[in-house]
Amino acid sequence: MPVLQPISDANPRAACIQLLLRWEAGGKFADEVLHEALASGGYNSFDRAFLTETFYGVLRHKSALDFLISHLRDAPLDQATRQITRLGLYQIFRMRIPHHAAVNETVNLAGRARGLVNALLRRSIREKEELEAALERVEASVRFSHPDFLVRRWEAAYTPEAAHHLCEWNNTPAEVTLRPNGLRVTAGELLSTASQVEPAGTHPLMLRARHLPVSWITQGLCYVQDPSTLLSVDLMGVRPGERVLDACAAPGGKTSYLAELMANEGRIDACDSSRHRLGRLGENLSRLGVTNTEVHQVDWLISEGPFAPQTFDRILVDAPCSNTGVIRRRVDVRWRLTPLDIEVMPERQRQMVERVVPLLKPGGTLVYSTCSLEPEENDLMAEALERAYPFLRLDAVERRLPHRDGTDGAFAARLVHAG
Secondary structure, eight states, X not given: OOOOOOOBTTBHHHHHHHHHHHHHTOSSOHHHHXXXXXXXXXXXXXXXXXXXXXXXXXXXXXXXXXXXXXXXXXXXXXXXXXXXXXXXXXXXXXXXXXHHHHHHHHHTTOGGGHHHHHHHHHHHHHTHHHHHHXXXXXXXXXXXXXXXXXXXXXXXXXXXXXXXXXXXXXXXXXXXXXXXXXXXXXXXXXXXXXXXXXXXXXXXXXXXXXXXXXXXXHTTSXXXXXXXXXXXXXXXXXXXXXXXXETTOTTOHHHHHHHHHTTTOSEEEEEESOHHHHHHHHHXXXXXXXXXXXXXXXXXXXXXXXXXXXXXXXXXXXXXXXXXXXXXTSTXXXXXXXXXXXXXXXXXXXXXXXXXXXXXXXXXXXXXXXXXXXXXXXXXXXXXXXXXXXXXXXXXXXXXXXXXXXSOOEEEEEEEEOO
């Protein structure tokens, strides 16, 4: 096995290999692995960008990269040599880096496997056109580096062409979009102070940032989120002075938007089952100037929390889900997800809604939402809730599809308590 260099500011390629090995060992999400590395190292902006691009890029294209390796070598590779070769191939096939630099810098990481890695990468350059043609002919799950069961589900639900566009979307790095915090500033005021920020075009409030001033975050002037995350809150129709439950609130993007629409009036009870996530939620709300919210640790699979029946005018259940609508941002979801996850998730979602329904006032509104694309978690769940609770009427359904709408995937259903 190659002797890997330690993570260092001067060598983001070495850092990338270490992160890929840590992720492959399991136990942590890709976002966690990368965040820990970026937080602990003194990386300059170029190295941060390069490390982020290569780490996520190898994970996004893992199956395709392994397909290329299989054409270049019949014998197996040990894990470290495979990661080094994946990184080299990613630079050659997916980045605009001179081939000689991609090869030389990557080979230098390979220790005793230098000769092997050098030979594989140089052969890939000589045969690049043939390898790309072979990759175009292979099955979609390998070509787009998605689990086969997921590709087949999407091909059946949409069309093969649409499903492949969705996979391509997931393999594209996400742009930075942000919501101006209306409790502190207007979109116009932000636009007037930064030349690299512009309207996103996918929601009236959202902005797209090629470069995001750090001070905007620290001063609570904006919140970084995808336009799709506003869908469920917009559907709620909250008003100042109401009592609102955000049942799954962390990290706080939807909660803070609710507070903005309510002009910080009335009261929001923001809940989450994780004490750690609640800490992050509280920090975000404080920075954004939200003053009408109380935070509670509640596990809806166990209890109804500290709330009396018929307490809330409006309830948002942004339910934990399979996350198939946000694979572009949560890069390794595709490698963690199994068919069983999609089978069992609806039961957990139903149990959560079952706990909060008694808390809704007659005449009140409940919005059920996910960031999933799967019908079991979305339309079928909304219809099942309407059947299970005769006093709830399914009033509206909204969805966002990445390959159609240019945002992350999202689903939201509004159910009204007939009273």
